[in-house]
Amino acid sequence: xxLSFSTTNKFLLNNQQILRSVLILSVRYKQxxxxxxxxxxxxxxxxxxxxxxxAAVDAFPPKDDTTKDLRTTPHDFKYVYPDFLxxxxxxxxxxxxxxxxxxxxxxxxxxxxxxxxxxxxxxxxTSADPYAPNRRHRFVGICIQRERHGLKHQFTLRNIVDxxxxxxxxxxxxxxxxxxxxxxxxxxxxENLAYLRDAPPEYCTFPFDMEPVKLPPGAGVPLNTIQVxxxxxxxxxxxxxxxxxxxxxxxxxxxxRKAAERFGEPWxxxxxxxxxxxxxxxxxxxxxxxxxxxxxxxLAQYRIxxxxxxxxxxxxxxxxxxxxxxxxxxxxNMSTSK
Amino acid sequence: xxxxGKLLPTTIDFITYRSFSMTVPLYHLQKxxxxxxxxxxxLALDGNVYKRMPRIIHCYKKNNNLTRTRLxxxxxxxxxxxxxxxxxxAIIVGCQQRIRKPNVPQFDKNNVVLIDDDGNPIGTRILxxxxxxxxxxxxLAKIAAIATTFV
Numbered sequence: 001x002x003l004s005f006s007t008t009n010k011f012l013l014n015n016q017q018i019l020r021s022v023l024i025l026s027v028r029y030k031q032x033x034x035x036x037x038x039x040x041x042x043x044x045x046x047x048x049x050x051x052x053x054x055a056a057v058d059a060f061p062p063k064d065d066t067t068k069d070l071r072t073t074p075h076d077f078k079y080v081y082p083d084f085l086x087x088x089x090x091x092x093x094x095x096x097x098x099x100x101x102x103x104x105x106x107x108x109x110x111x112x113x114x115x116x117x118x119x120x121x122x123x124x125x126t127s128a129d130p131y132a133p134n135r136r137h138r139f140v141g142i143c144i145q146r147e148r149h150g151l152k153h154q155f156t157l158r159n160i161v162d163x164x165x166x167x168x169x170x171x172x173x174x175x176x177x178x179x180x181x182x183x184x185x186x187x188x189x190x191e192n193l194a195y196l197r198d199a200p201p202e203y204c205t206f207p208f209d210m211e212p213v214k215l216p217p218g219a220g221v222p223l224n225t226i227q228v229x230x231x232x233x234x235x236x237x238x239x240x241x242x243x244x245x246x247x248x249x250x251x252x253x254x255x256x257r258k259a260a261e262r263f264g265e266p267w268x269x270x271x272x273x274x275x276x277x278x279x280x281x282x283x284x285x286x287x288x289x290x291x292x293x294x295x296x297x298x299l300a301q302y303r304i305x306x307x308x309x310x311x312x313x314x315x316x317x318x319x320x321x322x323x324x325x326x327x328x329x330x331x332x333n334m335s336t337s338k
Numbered sequence: 339x340x341x342x343g344k345l346l347p348t349t350i351d352f353i354t355y356r357s358f359s360m361t362v363p364l365y366h367l368q369k370x371x372x373x374x375x376x377x378x379x380x381l382a383l384d385g386n387v388y389k390r391m392p393r394i395i396h397c398y399k400k401n402n403n404l405t406r407t408r409l410x411x412x413x414x415x416x417x418x419x420x421x422x423x424x425x426x427x428a429i430i431v432g433c434q435q436r437i438r439k440p441n442v443p444q445f446d447k448n449n450v451v452l453i454d455d456d457g458n459p460i461g462t463r464i465l466x467x468x469x470x471x472x473x474x475x476x477x478l479a480k481i482a483a484i485a486t487t488f489v
Contacts, residue, residue, distance in 0.1 A: 127440070127441055129441070129470055129473075130474070131470075131473035131474050132470065132473070132488075137441065137470050137488075139489065161467045161487060161489055162465075162466060162467050162486075162487055163466075164432065164445055164446060164447060164449075164466050164467055165445065165446030165447075166443045166444070166445055166446070166467060166489050167436075167443065167444045167445075168441065168442075168443045168444070168489070169436070169438065169444070170440065170441070171440060174440050176440060176441075197446065
């Protein structure tokens with residue numbers, strides 16, 4: 001919409017011209033006025049903005065209260081059983097499959113005790129290995145991540161064996177796993193501890209003969225607020241870019257820090273729609289929770305009814321075997337022939 | 339609820355909205371990959387401190403369908419190394435590639451054990467842990483025999 005004001009007389013502006021000028025200004029603003037997101041964020045954080053807008057800048061985000069006792073986690077099933085939660089992306093969900101998978105998951109949980117554990121807990125997994133001397137293969141490690149939904153839920157354990165870092169990824173419902181023990185139940189500040197690969201080895205070395213650490217009954221899951229230093233020269237990922245709470249970054253050059261700020265998208269914490277999209281709807285959660293409660297009841301009943309506990313008493317005499325029937329028929333034949 | 343959400347990041351949030359891709363880059367081994375020899379043979383000990391790290395120059399891999407698989411090598415595959423100026427066959431004993439199979443481990447370094455043309459390892463001991471599935475395969479039994487720890 002190219003307009004030139006040179007021909008018009010500034011002192012004689014009619015309504016149409018005023019409207020046009022306003023339109024031009026608005027269009028030009030839209031075209032040229034796009035302020036980059038990181039700049040908006042910068043201005044939002046600036047002291048001038050604070051004075052003008054009042055408390056809006058400092059109200060959220062909440063300050064990290066390290067003095068507060070963060071021991072207890074809500075015993076909400078979404079933290080205890082993250083494998084039962086479905087994919088938050090709706091078009092990737094298949095509800096019938098979920099229901100069937102849940103059934104299989106409960107059946108597996110009847111056979112083997114799958115304990116509650118979190119990323120940062122130290123586990124010992126024993127799986128069947130036909131070629132090992134005692135037919136079992138045991139691996140101890142710290143859980144660095146938990147991925148996938150439903151029956152395919154996997155967790156990865158990391159340990160340093162003979163000076164070499166080893167990671168094994170296990171499927172939680174794999175029938176070849178005979179035992180999962182939680183040697184140390186605790187949580188970390190992040191949900192993914194892949195940065196342990198770039199940390200000094202003492203942060204992920206756990207002896208294979210580690211004794212299980214017993215927590216007092218009724219205690220919540222302790223939170224380990226350890227800050228792991230990243231000392232490796234080559235990093236697998238750019239750890240400074242991801243809001244990782246449990247690491248201690250070395251001093252970085254200014255360009256790297258600026259890039260990290262831009263990448264971080266700090267306004268995302270106020271993105272309510274995104275939070276909505278990542279969470280599971282309450283109705284789905286209620287359905288899953290119902291199934292879990294029913295499973296717990298069934299499990300208790302199963303343990304009572306299982307073969308070791310109940311002696312089978314015959315209500316009626318054992319059915320006659322083939323030999324007995326033949327003998328009977330022979331006898332009857334002999335009697336009739338006579 | 340909001341405050342709780344901040345203190346306890348949910349697993350779902352991390353899985354779907356990770357800002358870094360957690361699909362590990364393809365750390366498979368291929369033609370020019372540098373490896374670390376974990377033998378106790380003389381050639382291994384010299385080769386590890388030579389001016390050039392031992393490199394893979396050929397991957398022996400049977401493939402029936404795809405040509406692409408011939409270019410990469412993983413755990414348990416036979417490769418040809420260029421070590422200390424000479425060529426030597428070897429078997430991959432530790433790989434950084436993440437294999438999504440049950441009980442198959444992923445290591446922090448790419449380790450290799452030297453073998454001769456018959457498949458017998460040259461050294462008498464392996465100085466690193468070895469994946470447990472080496473016991474199952476017949477062609478890797480000789481390496482499993484001289485191994486110290488299985489992972």
